[in-house]
Amino acid sequence: MAIKAADVKKLREMTGAGMMDCKKALTETDGDFDAAVEIIRKKGQAMASKRADRETTEGCTLAKVSADGKKGAVIILKCETDFVGKNESFVALADSILEAALNSDAATKEDILDLQLNGVVIKEVITEQIGVIGEKIEIADYSVVNAETVVPYIHPGNQLSVVVGFNQAGFDVQVGKDVAMQVAAMAPVSVDKDSVPAEIVESELRIGKEKAREEGKPEAMLDKIAEGRLGKFFKESTLLEQAFVKDNKQSIKQYLNAASNGLTVTEFKRFSLS
Structure with missing residues (x-):
């Protein structure tokens, strides 16, 4: 049977398959849409099997x-x-x-x-x-x-995205956007120092001691020096302690509290393809 262009277009809209693939599937099935869709699905299954070990980067x-x-x-x-x-x-x-x-x-x-x-x-x-x-x-x-309020951010190009949860509702929308962009730009490891994974804390202390030892610091001072460097790590790498990128004279914690008394971040997720 002759396959109409309108039918090919309809199948393409249903499946997203190419025009020629749609026409071929309809021709093979004498215009039966359900059977044509099945052919396209089987093609996908075959392709998926072939490419199962391919790397997605x-x-x-x-x-x-x-x-x-x-x-x-x-x-x-x-x-x-x-x-x-x-x-x-x-x-x-x-x-x-x-x-x-x-x-x-x-x-x-x-x-x-x-x-x-x-x-x-x-x-x-x-x-x-x-x-x-x-x-x-x-x-x-x-x-x-x-959370009480969740704010999203997608960096242009769709290579980095963020959602941030806050403990309050009704605060200035721009504040939420600013914090979401802070997470995107500064990639904090956690909300605050108390939520930093134990293995990261242990690693930072170990690195701090090793660096101090390499610098020739007294062995008795290594733990204290490592603790001091851990404090610096918390300030640079935890969201609430980080300096606000738009005004580095205040931390994110201070910025949020100034916007609304007691306002804070409860959780965030940051995904990046790079």
């Missing part, structure tokens, strides 16, 4: 918050090449997956795969797109922040 990362502003999430969707990672349709796919995850109880990247997107399980959607694009695609990371 490119992609995009996005951040988004719920309508009430109390839940935020960040995702990294990876692919093989920069060309695909910057493609509008690839970014749109990442955005759609993130939206579905945000509107669910998904807590991990594995949870997302079982969700549905337009009636299709996301695991299958990704497989289909592998067939369409011809590259391995995978959800590399996903994380959620719940």
